[in-house]
Amino acid sequence: MTLLSPGRLWLLVLLPVLVAVYVLLQRRRRAYAVRFTNLALLSQVAPRHPGWRRHVAAGLFLVMVALMIVGFARPAGSVKVPRDRATIMVAVDVSLSMMAKDVPPSRVEAAKAAAKKFIGELPARFNVGVVSFAGNANLIAPPSADRQAALASIDQLVLAKRTAIGEAVFTCLQAVRTFDAQASQDPPPAHIVLLSDGDNTTGRSVQEAVDASRAAHVPVSTIAFGTPYGTVDIEGETTGVSVNKETLRALAESTDGKAYEAQSLGQLTEVYSHIGSSLGFKIEHRDISARFLGIALLFALAAAGTSLAWFSRLP
Template sequence: MTFLSPERLWLLTLIPLLAAAYAAMQLRRRRHTVRFTNLALLSQVAPRRPGWRRHVAAALFLSMILLMVIGFARPATGVKVPRDRATVMVAIDVSLSMMARDVNPSRFEAAKAAAKKFIRDLPARFNVGVVGFAGSANLVAAPSTDRQAAIASIDQLVMAKRTAIGEAVFTSLQAVRSFDAQASQGDPPPAHIVLLSDGDNTTGRSVPEAVDAARASHIPVSTIAFGTPYGTVDIEGETTSVSVNKETLRMLAEGTEGKPYEAADADQLSDVYANIGSSLGWKIEHRDVSARFTGLALLFALAAGGASLVWFNRLP
């Protein structure tokens, strides 16, 4: 819980002062009784009253003041609410290693299928762009709310040699900046990059450079490590081992405050995309809950008044 007007909490200092004043009055009353009363006679003519009753109404009254001060400081609690504005860049590795069939039917086909589902499931006002990368990175669909255009661009991806993960991040960042400059009207939506790859950066700018650029732009990169250690591909008649490099992708994600995921098969990949979508689709807002404390304060006030009337025939 947080407070929207925390400066008002200084009023809490009044509570120990009131408690001290009450205690001082009780001591003064006791001294006065001892000084001016015949205790032997008083014990015979005065009815016995449980001493604790005198303090119940006071305790309830102080509790009421405490709750009123807390309510006056406008307590707020965090609530998950839908975030309907965001720009998501989906960067898909189209290098030849993605032809490996250790993910059914292949790394590439499984990635395309899950990416399409992810795009369809995003909130309608999210802007989605697509980047394809192998030896270089290309923007194949600029950020927009046109889901069909983004999905069609995925179907048009063509595989090529080498892998430029760093360039994919830079191209995605540039696409976000261009979109913000043209369409955001000075209020750019939050952005996120989702990068699918089997992990080796073999050309272009380095992954550490990409990390620095993404951090400078305050845009997290979530990565999905694609494949298993046992993937192979046939290139020009030769079988080549293409194991997944999880360490590179983890460094990219954690360095940009994104999340690293692993997807060994198409079903698991769909779950990963669902998790990313839910993290983008919500934000925490603080909502004023002072009415709760005001209501409790009212109950304590009624209890204090009721106890005082029943036991002492007067209000506190």
């Protein structure tokens, strides 16, 4: 819970003042009572009973006041709200290092299978776009609600040389900015999910991509995919292709996204599942002051009821 107008809580300082005034009045009442020397009158002015019951109505009244003050400060609860016009951009690395078979049957085939499962399980209200990137980045499926187009684009991925991570982010951002007629002025809430196993080797830098993503308020979640033992055969030469986790983690953390690592198809599928559940909603704070005012009303009724029942008067 949070407070939308926390400055109003200063009114709570009135509570100890009320308590002090109440205690002072009780002492004055007792002092006034002992001034009577006639015991018969004393028993009428300061009877021993109801004793503690005298303070119940006052206590309930103070609780009521405290609840009303908290309600006046506009408490708000966190609620999950579906993201309207939400757009998810899936960027898949198709550089030659994705041929590595350390993740069977190969990194690229495992990536295809996991990406297709992720897209297929996203809520229908999401728009999904797909970008492939190697030496440059290409929008192979513009963001839309057409799942079949997105899935078909995954099947058409073709490997190529070099890795342009920065260009992939810029291509995703451009797709978001041109999503619909109002996107240029009111872009949809968007999130980029980028899977790669390497470093940025061509095109615009990762830092430029970070700056552009932050300016557009579009987080980038990254998945570092593969093991440290991957190798590929290029032109008869075997080359090691370990995963550059640091670059991908820096991209994610600098754009308020999440950085994940996966070394198998099972782990990759689990990562995609976690991303999908976290993107389905946004958190909003909604005013719940009516709850506090309602409870305060119950305490007010309790204070009035006890006072009427025991003393035949309102507090």
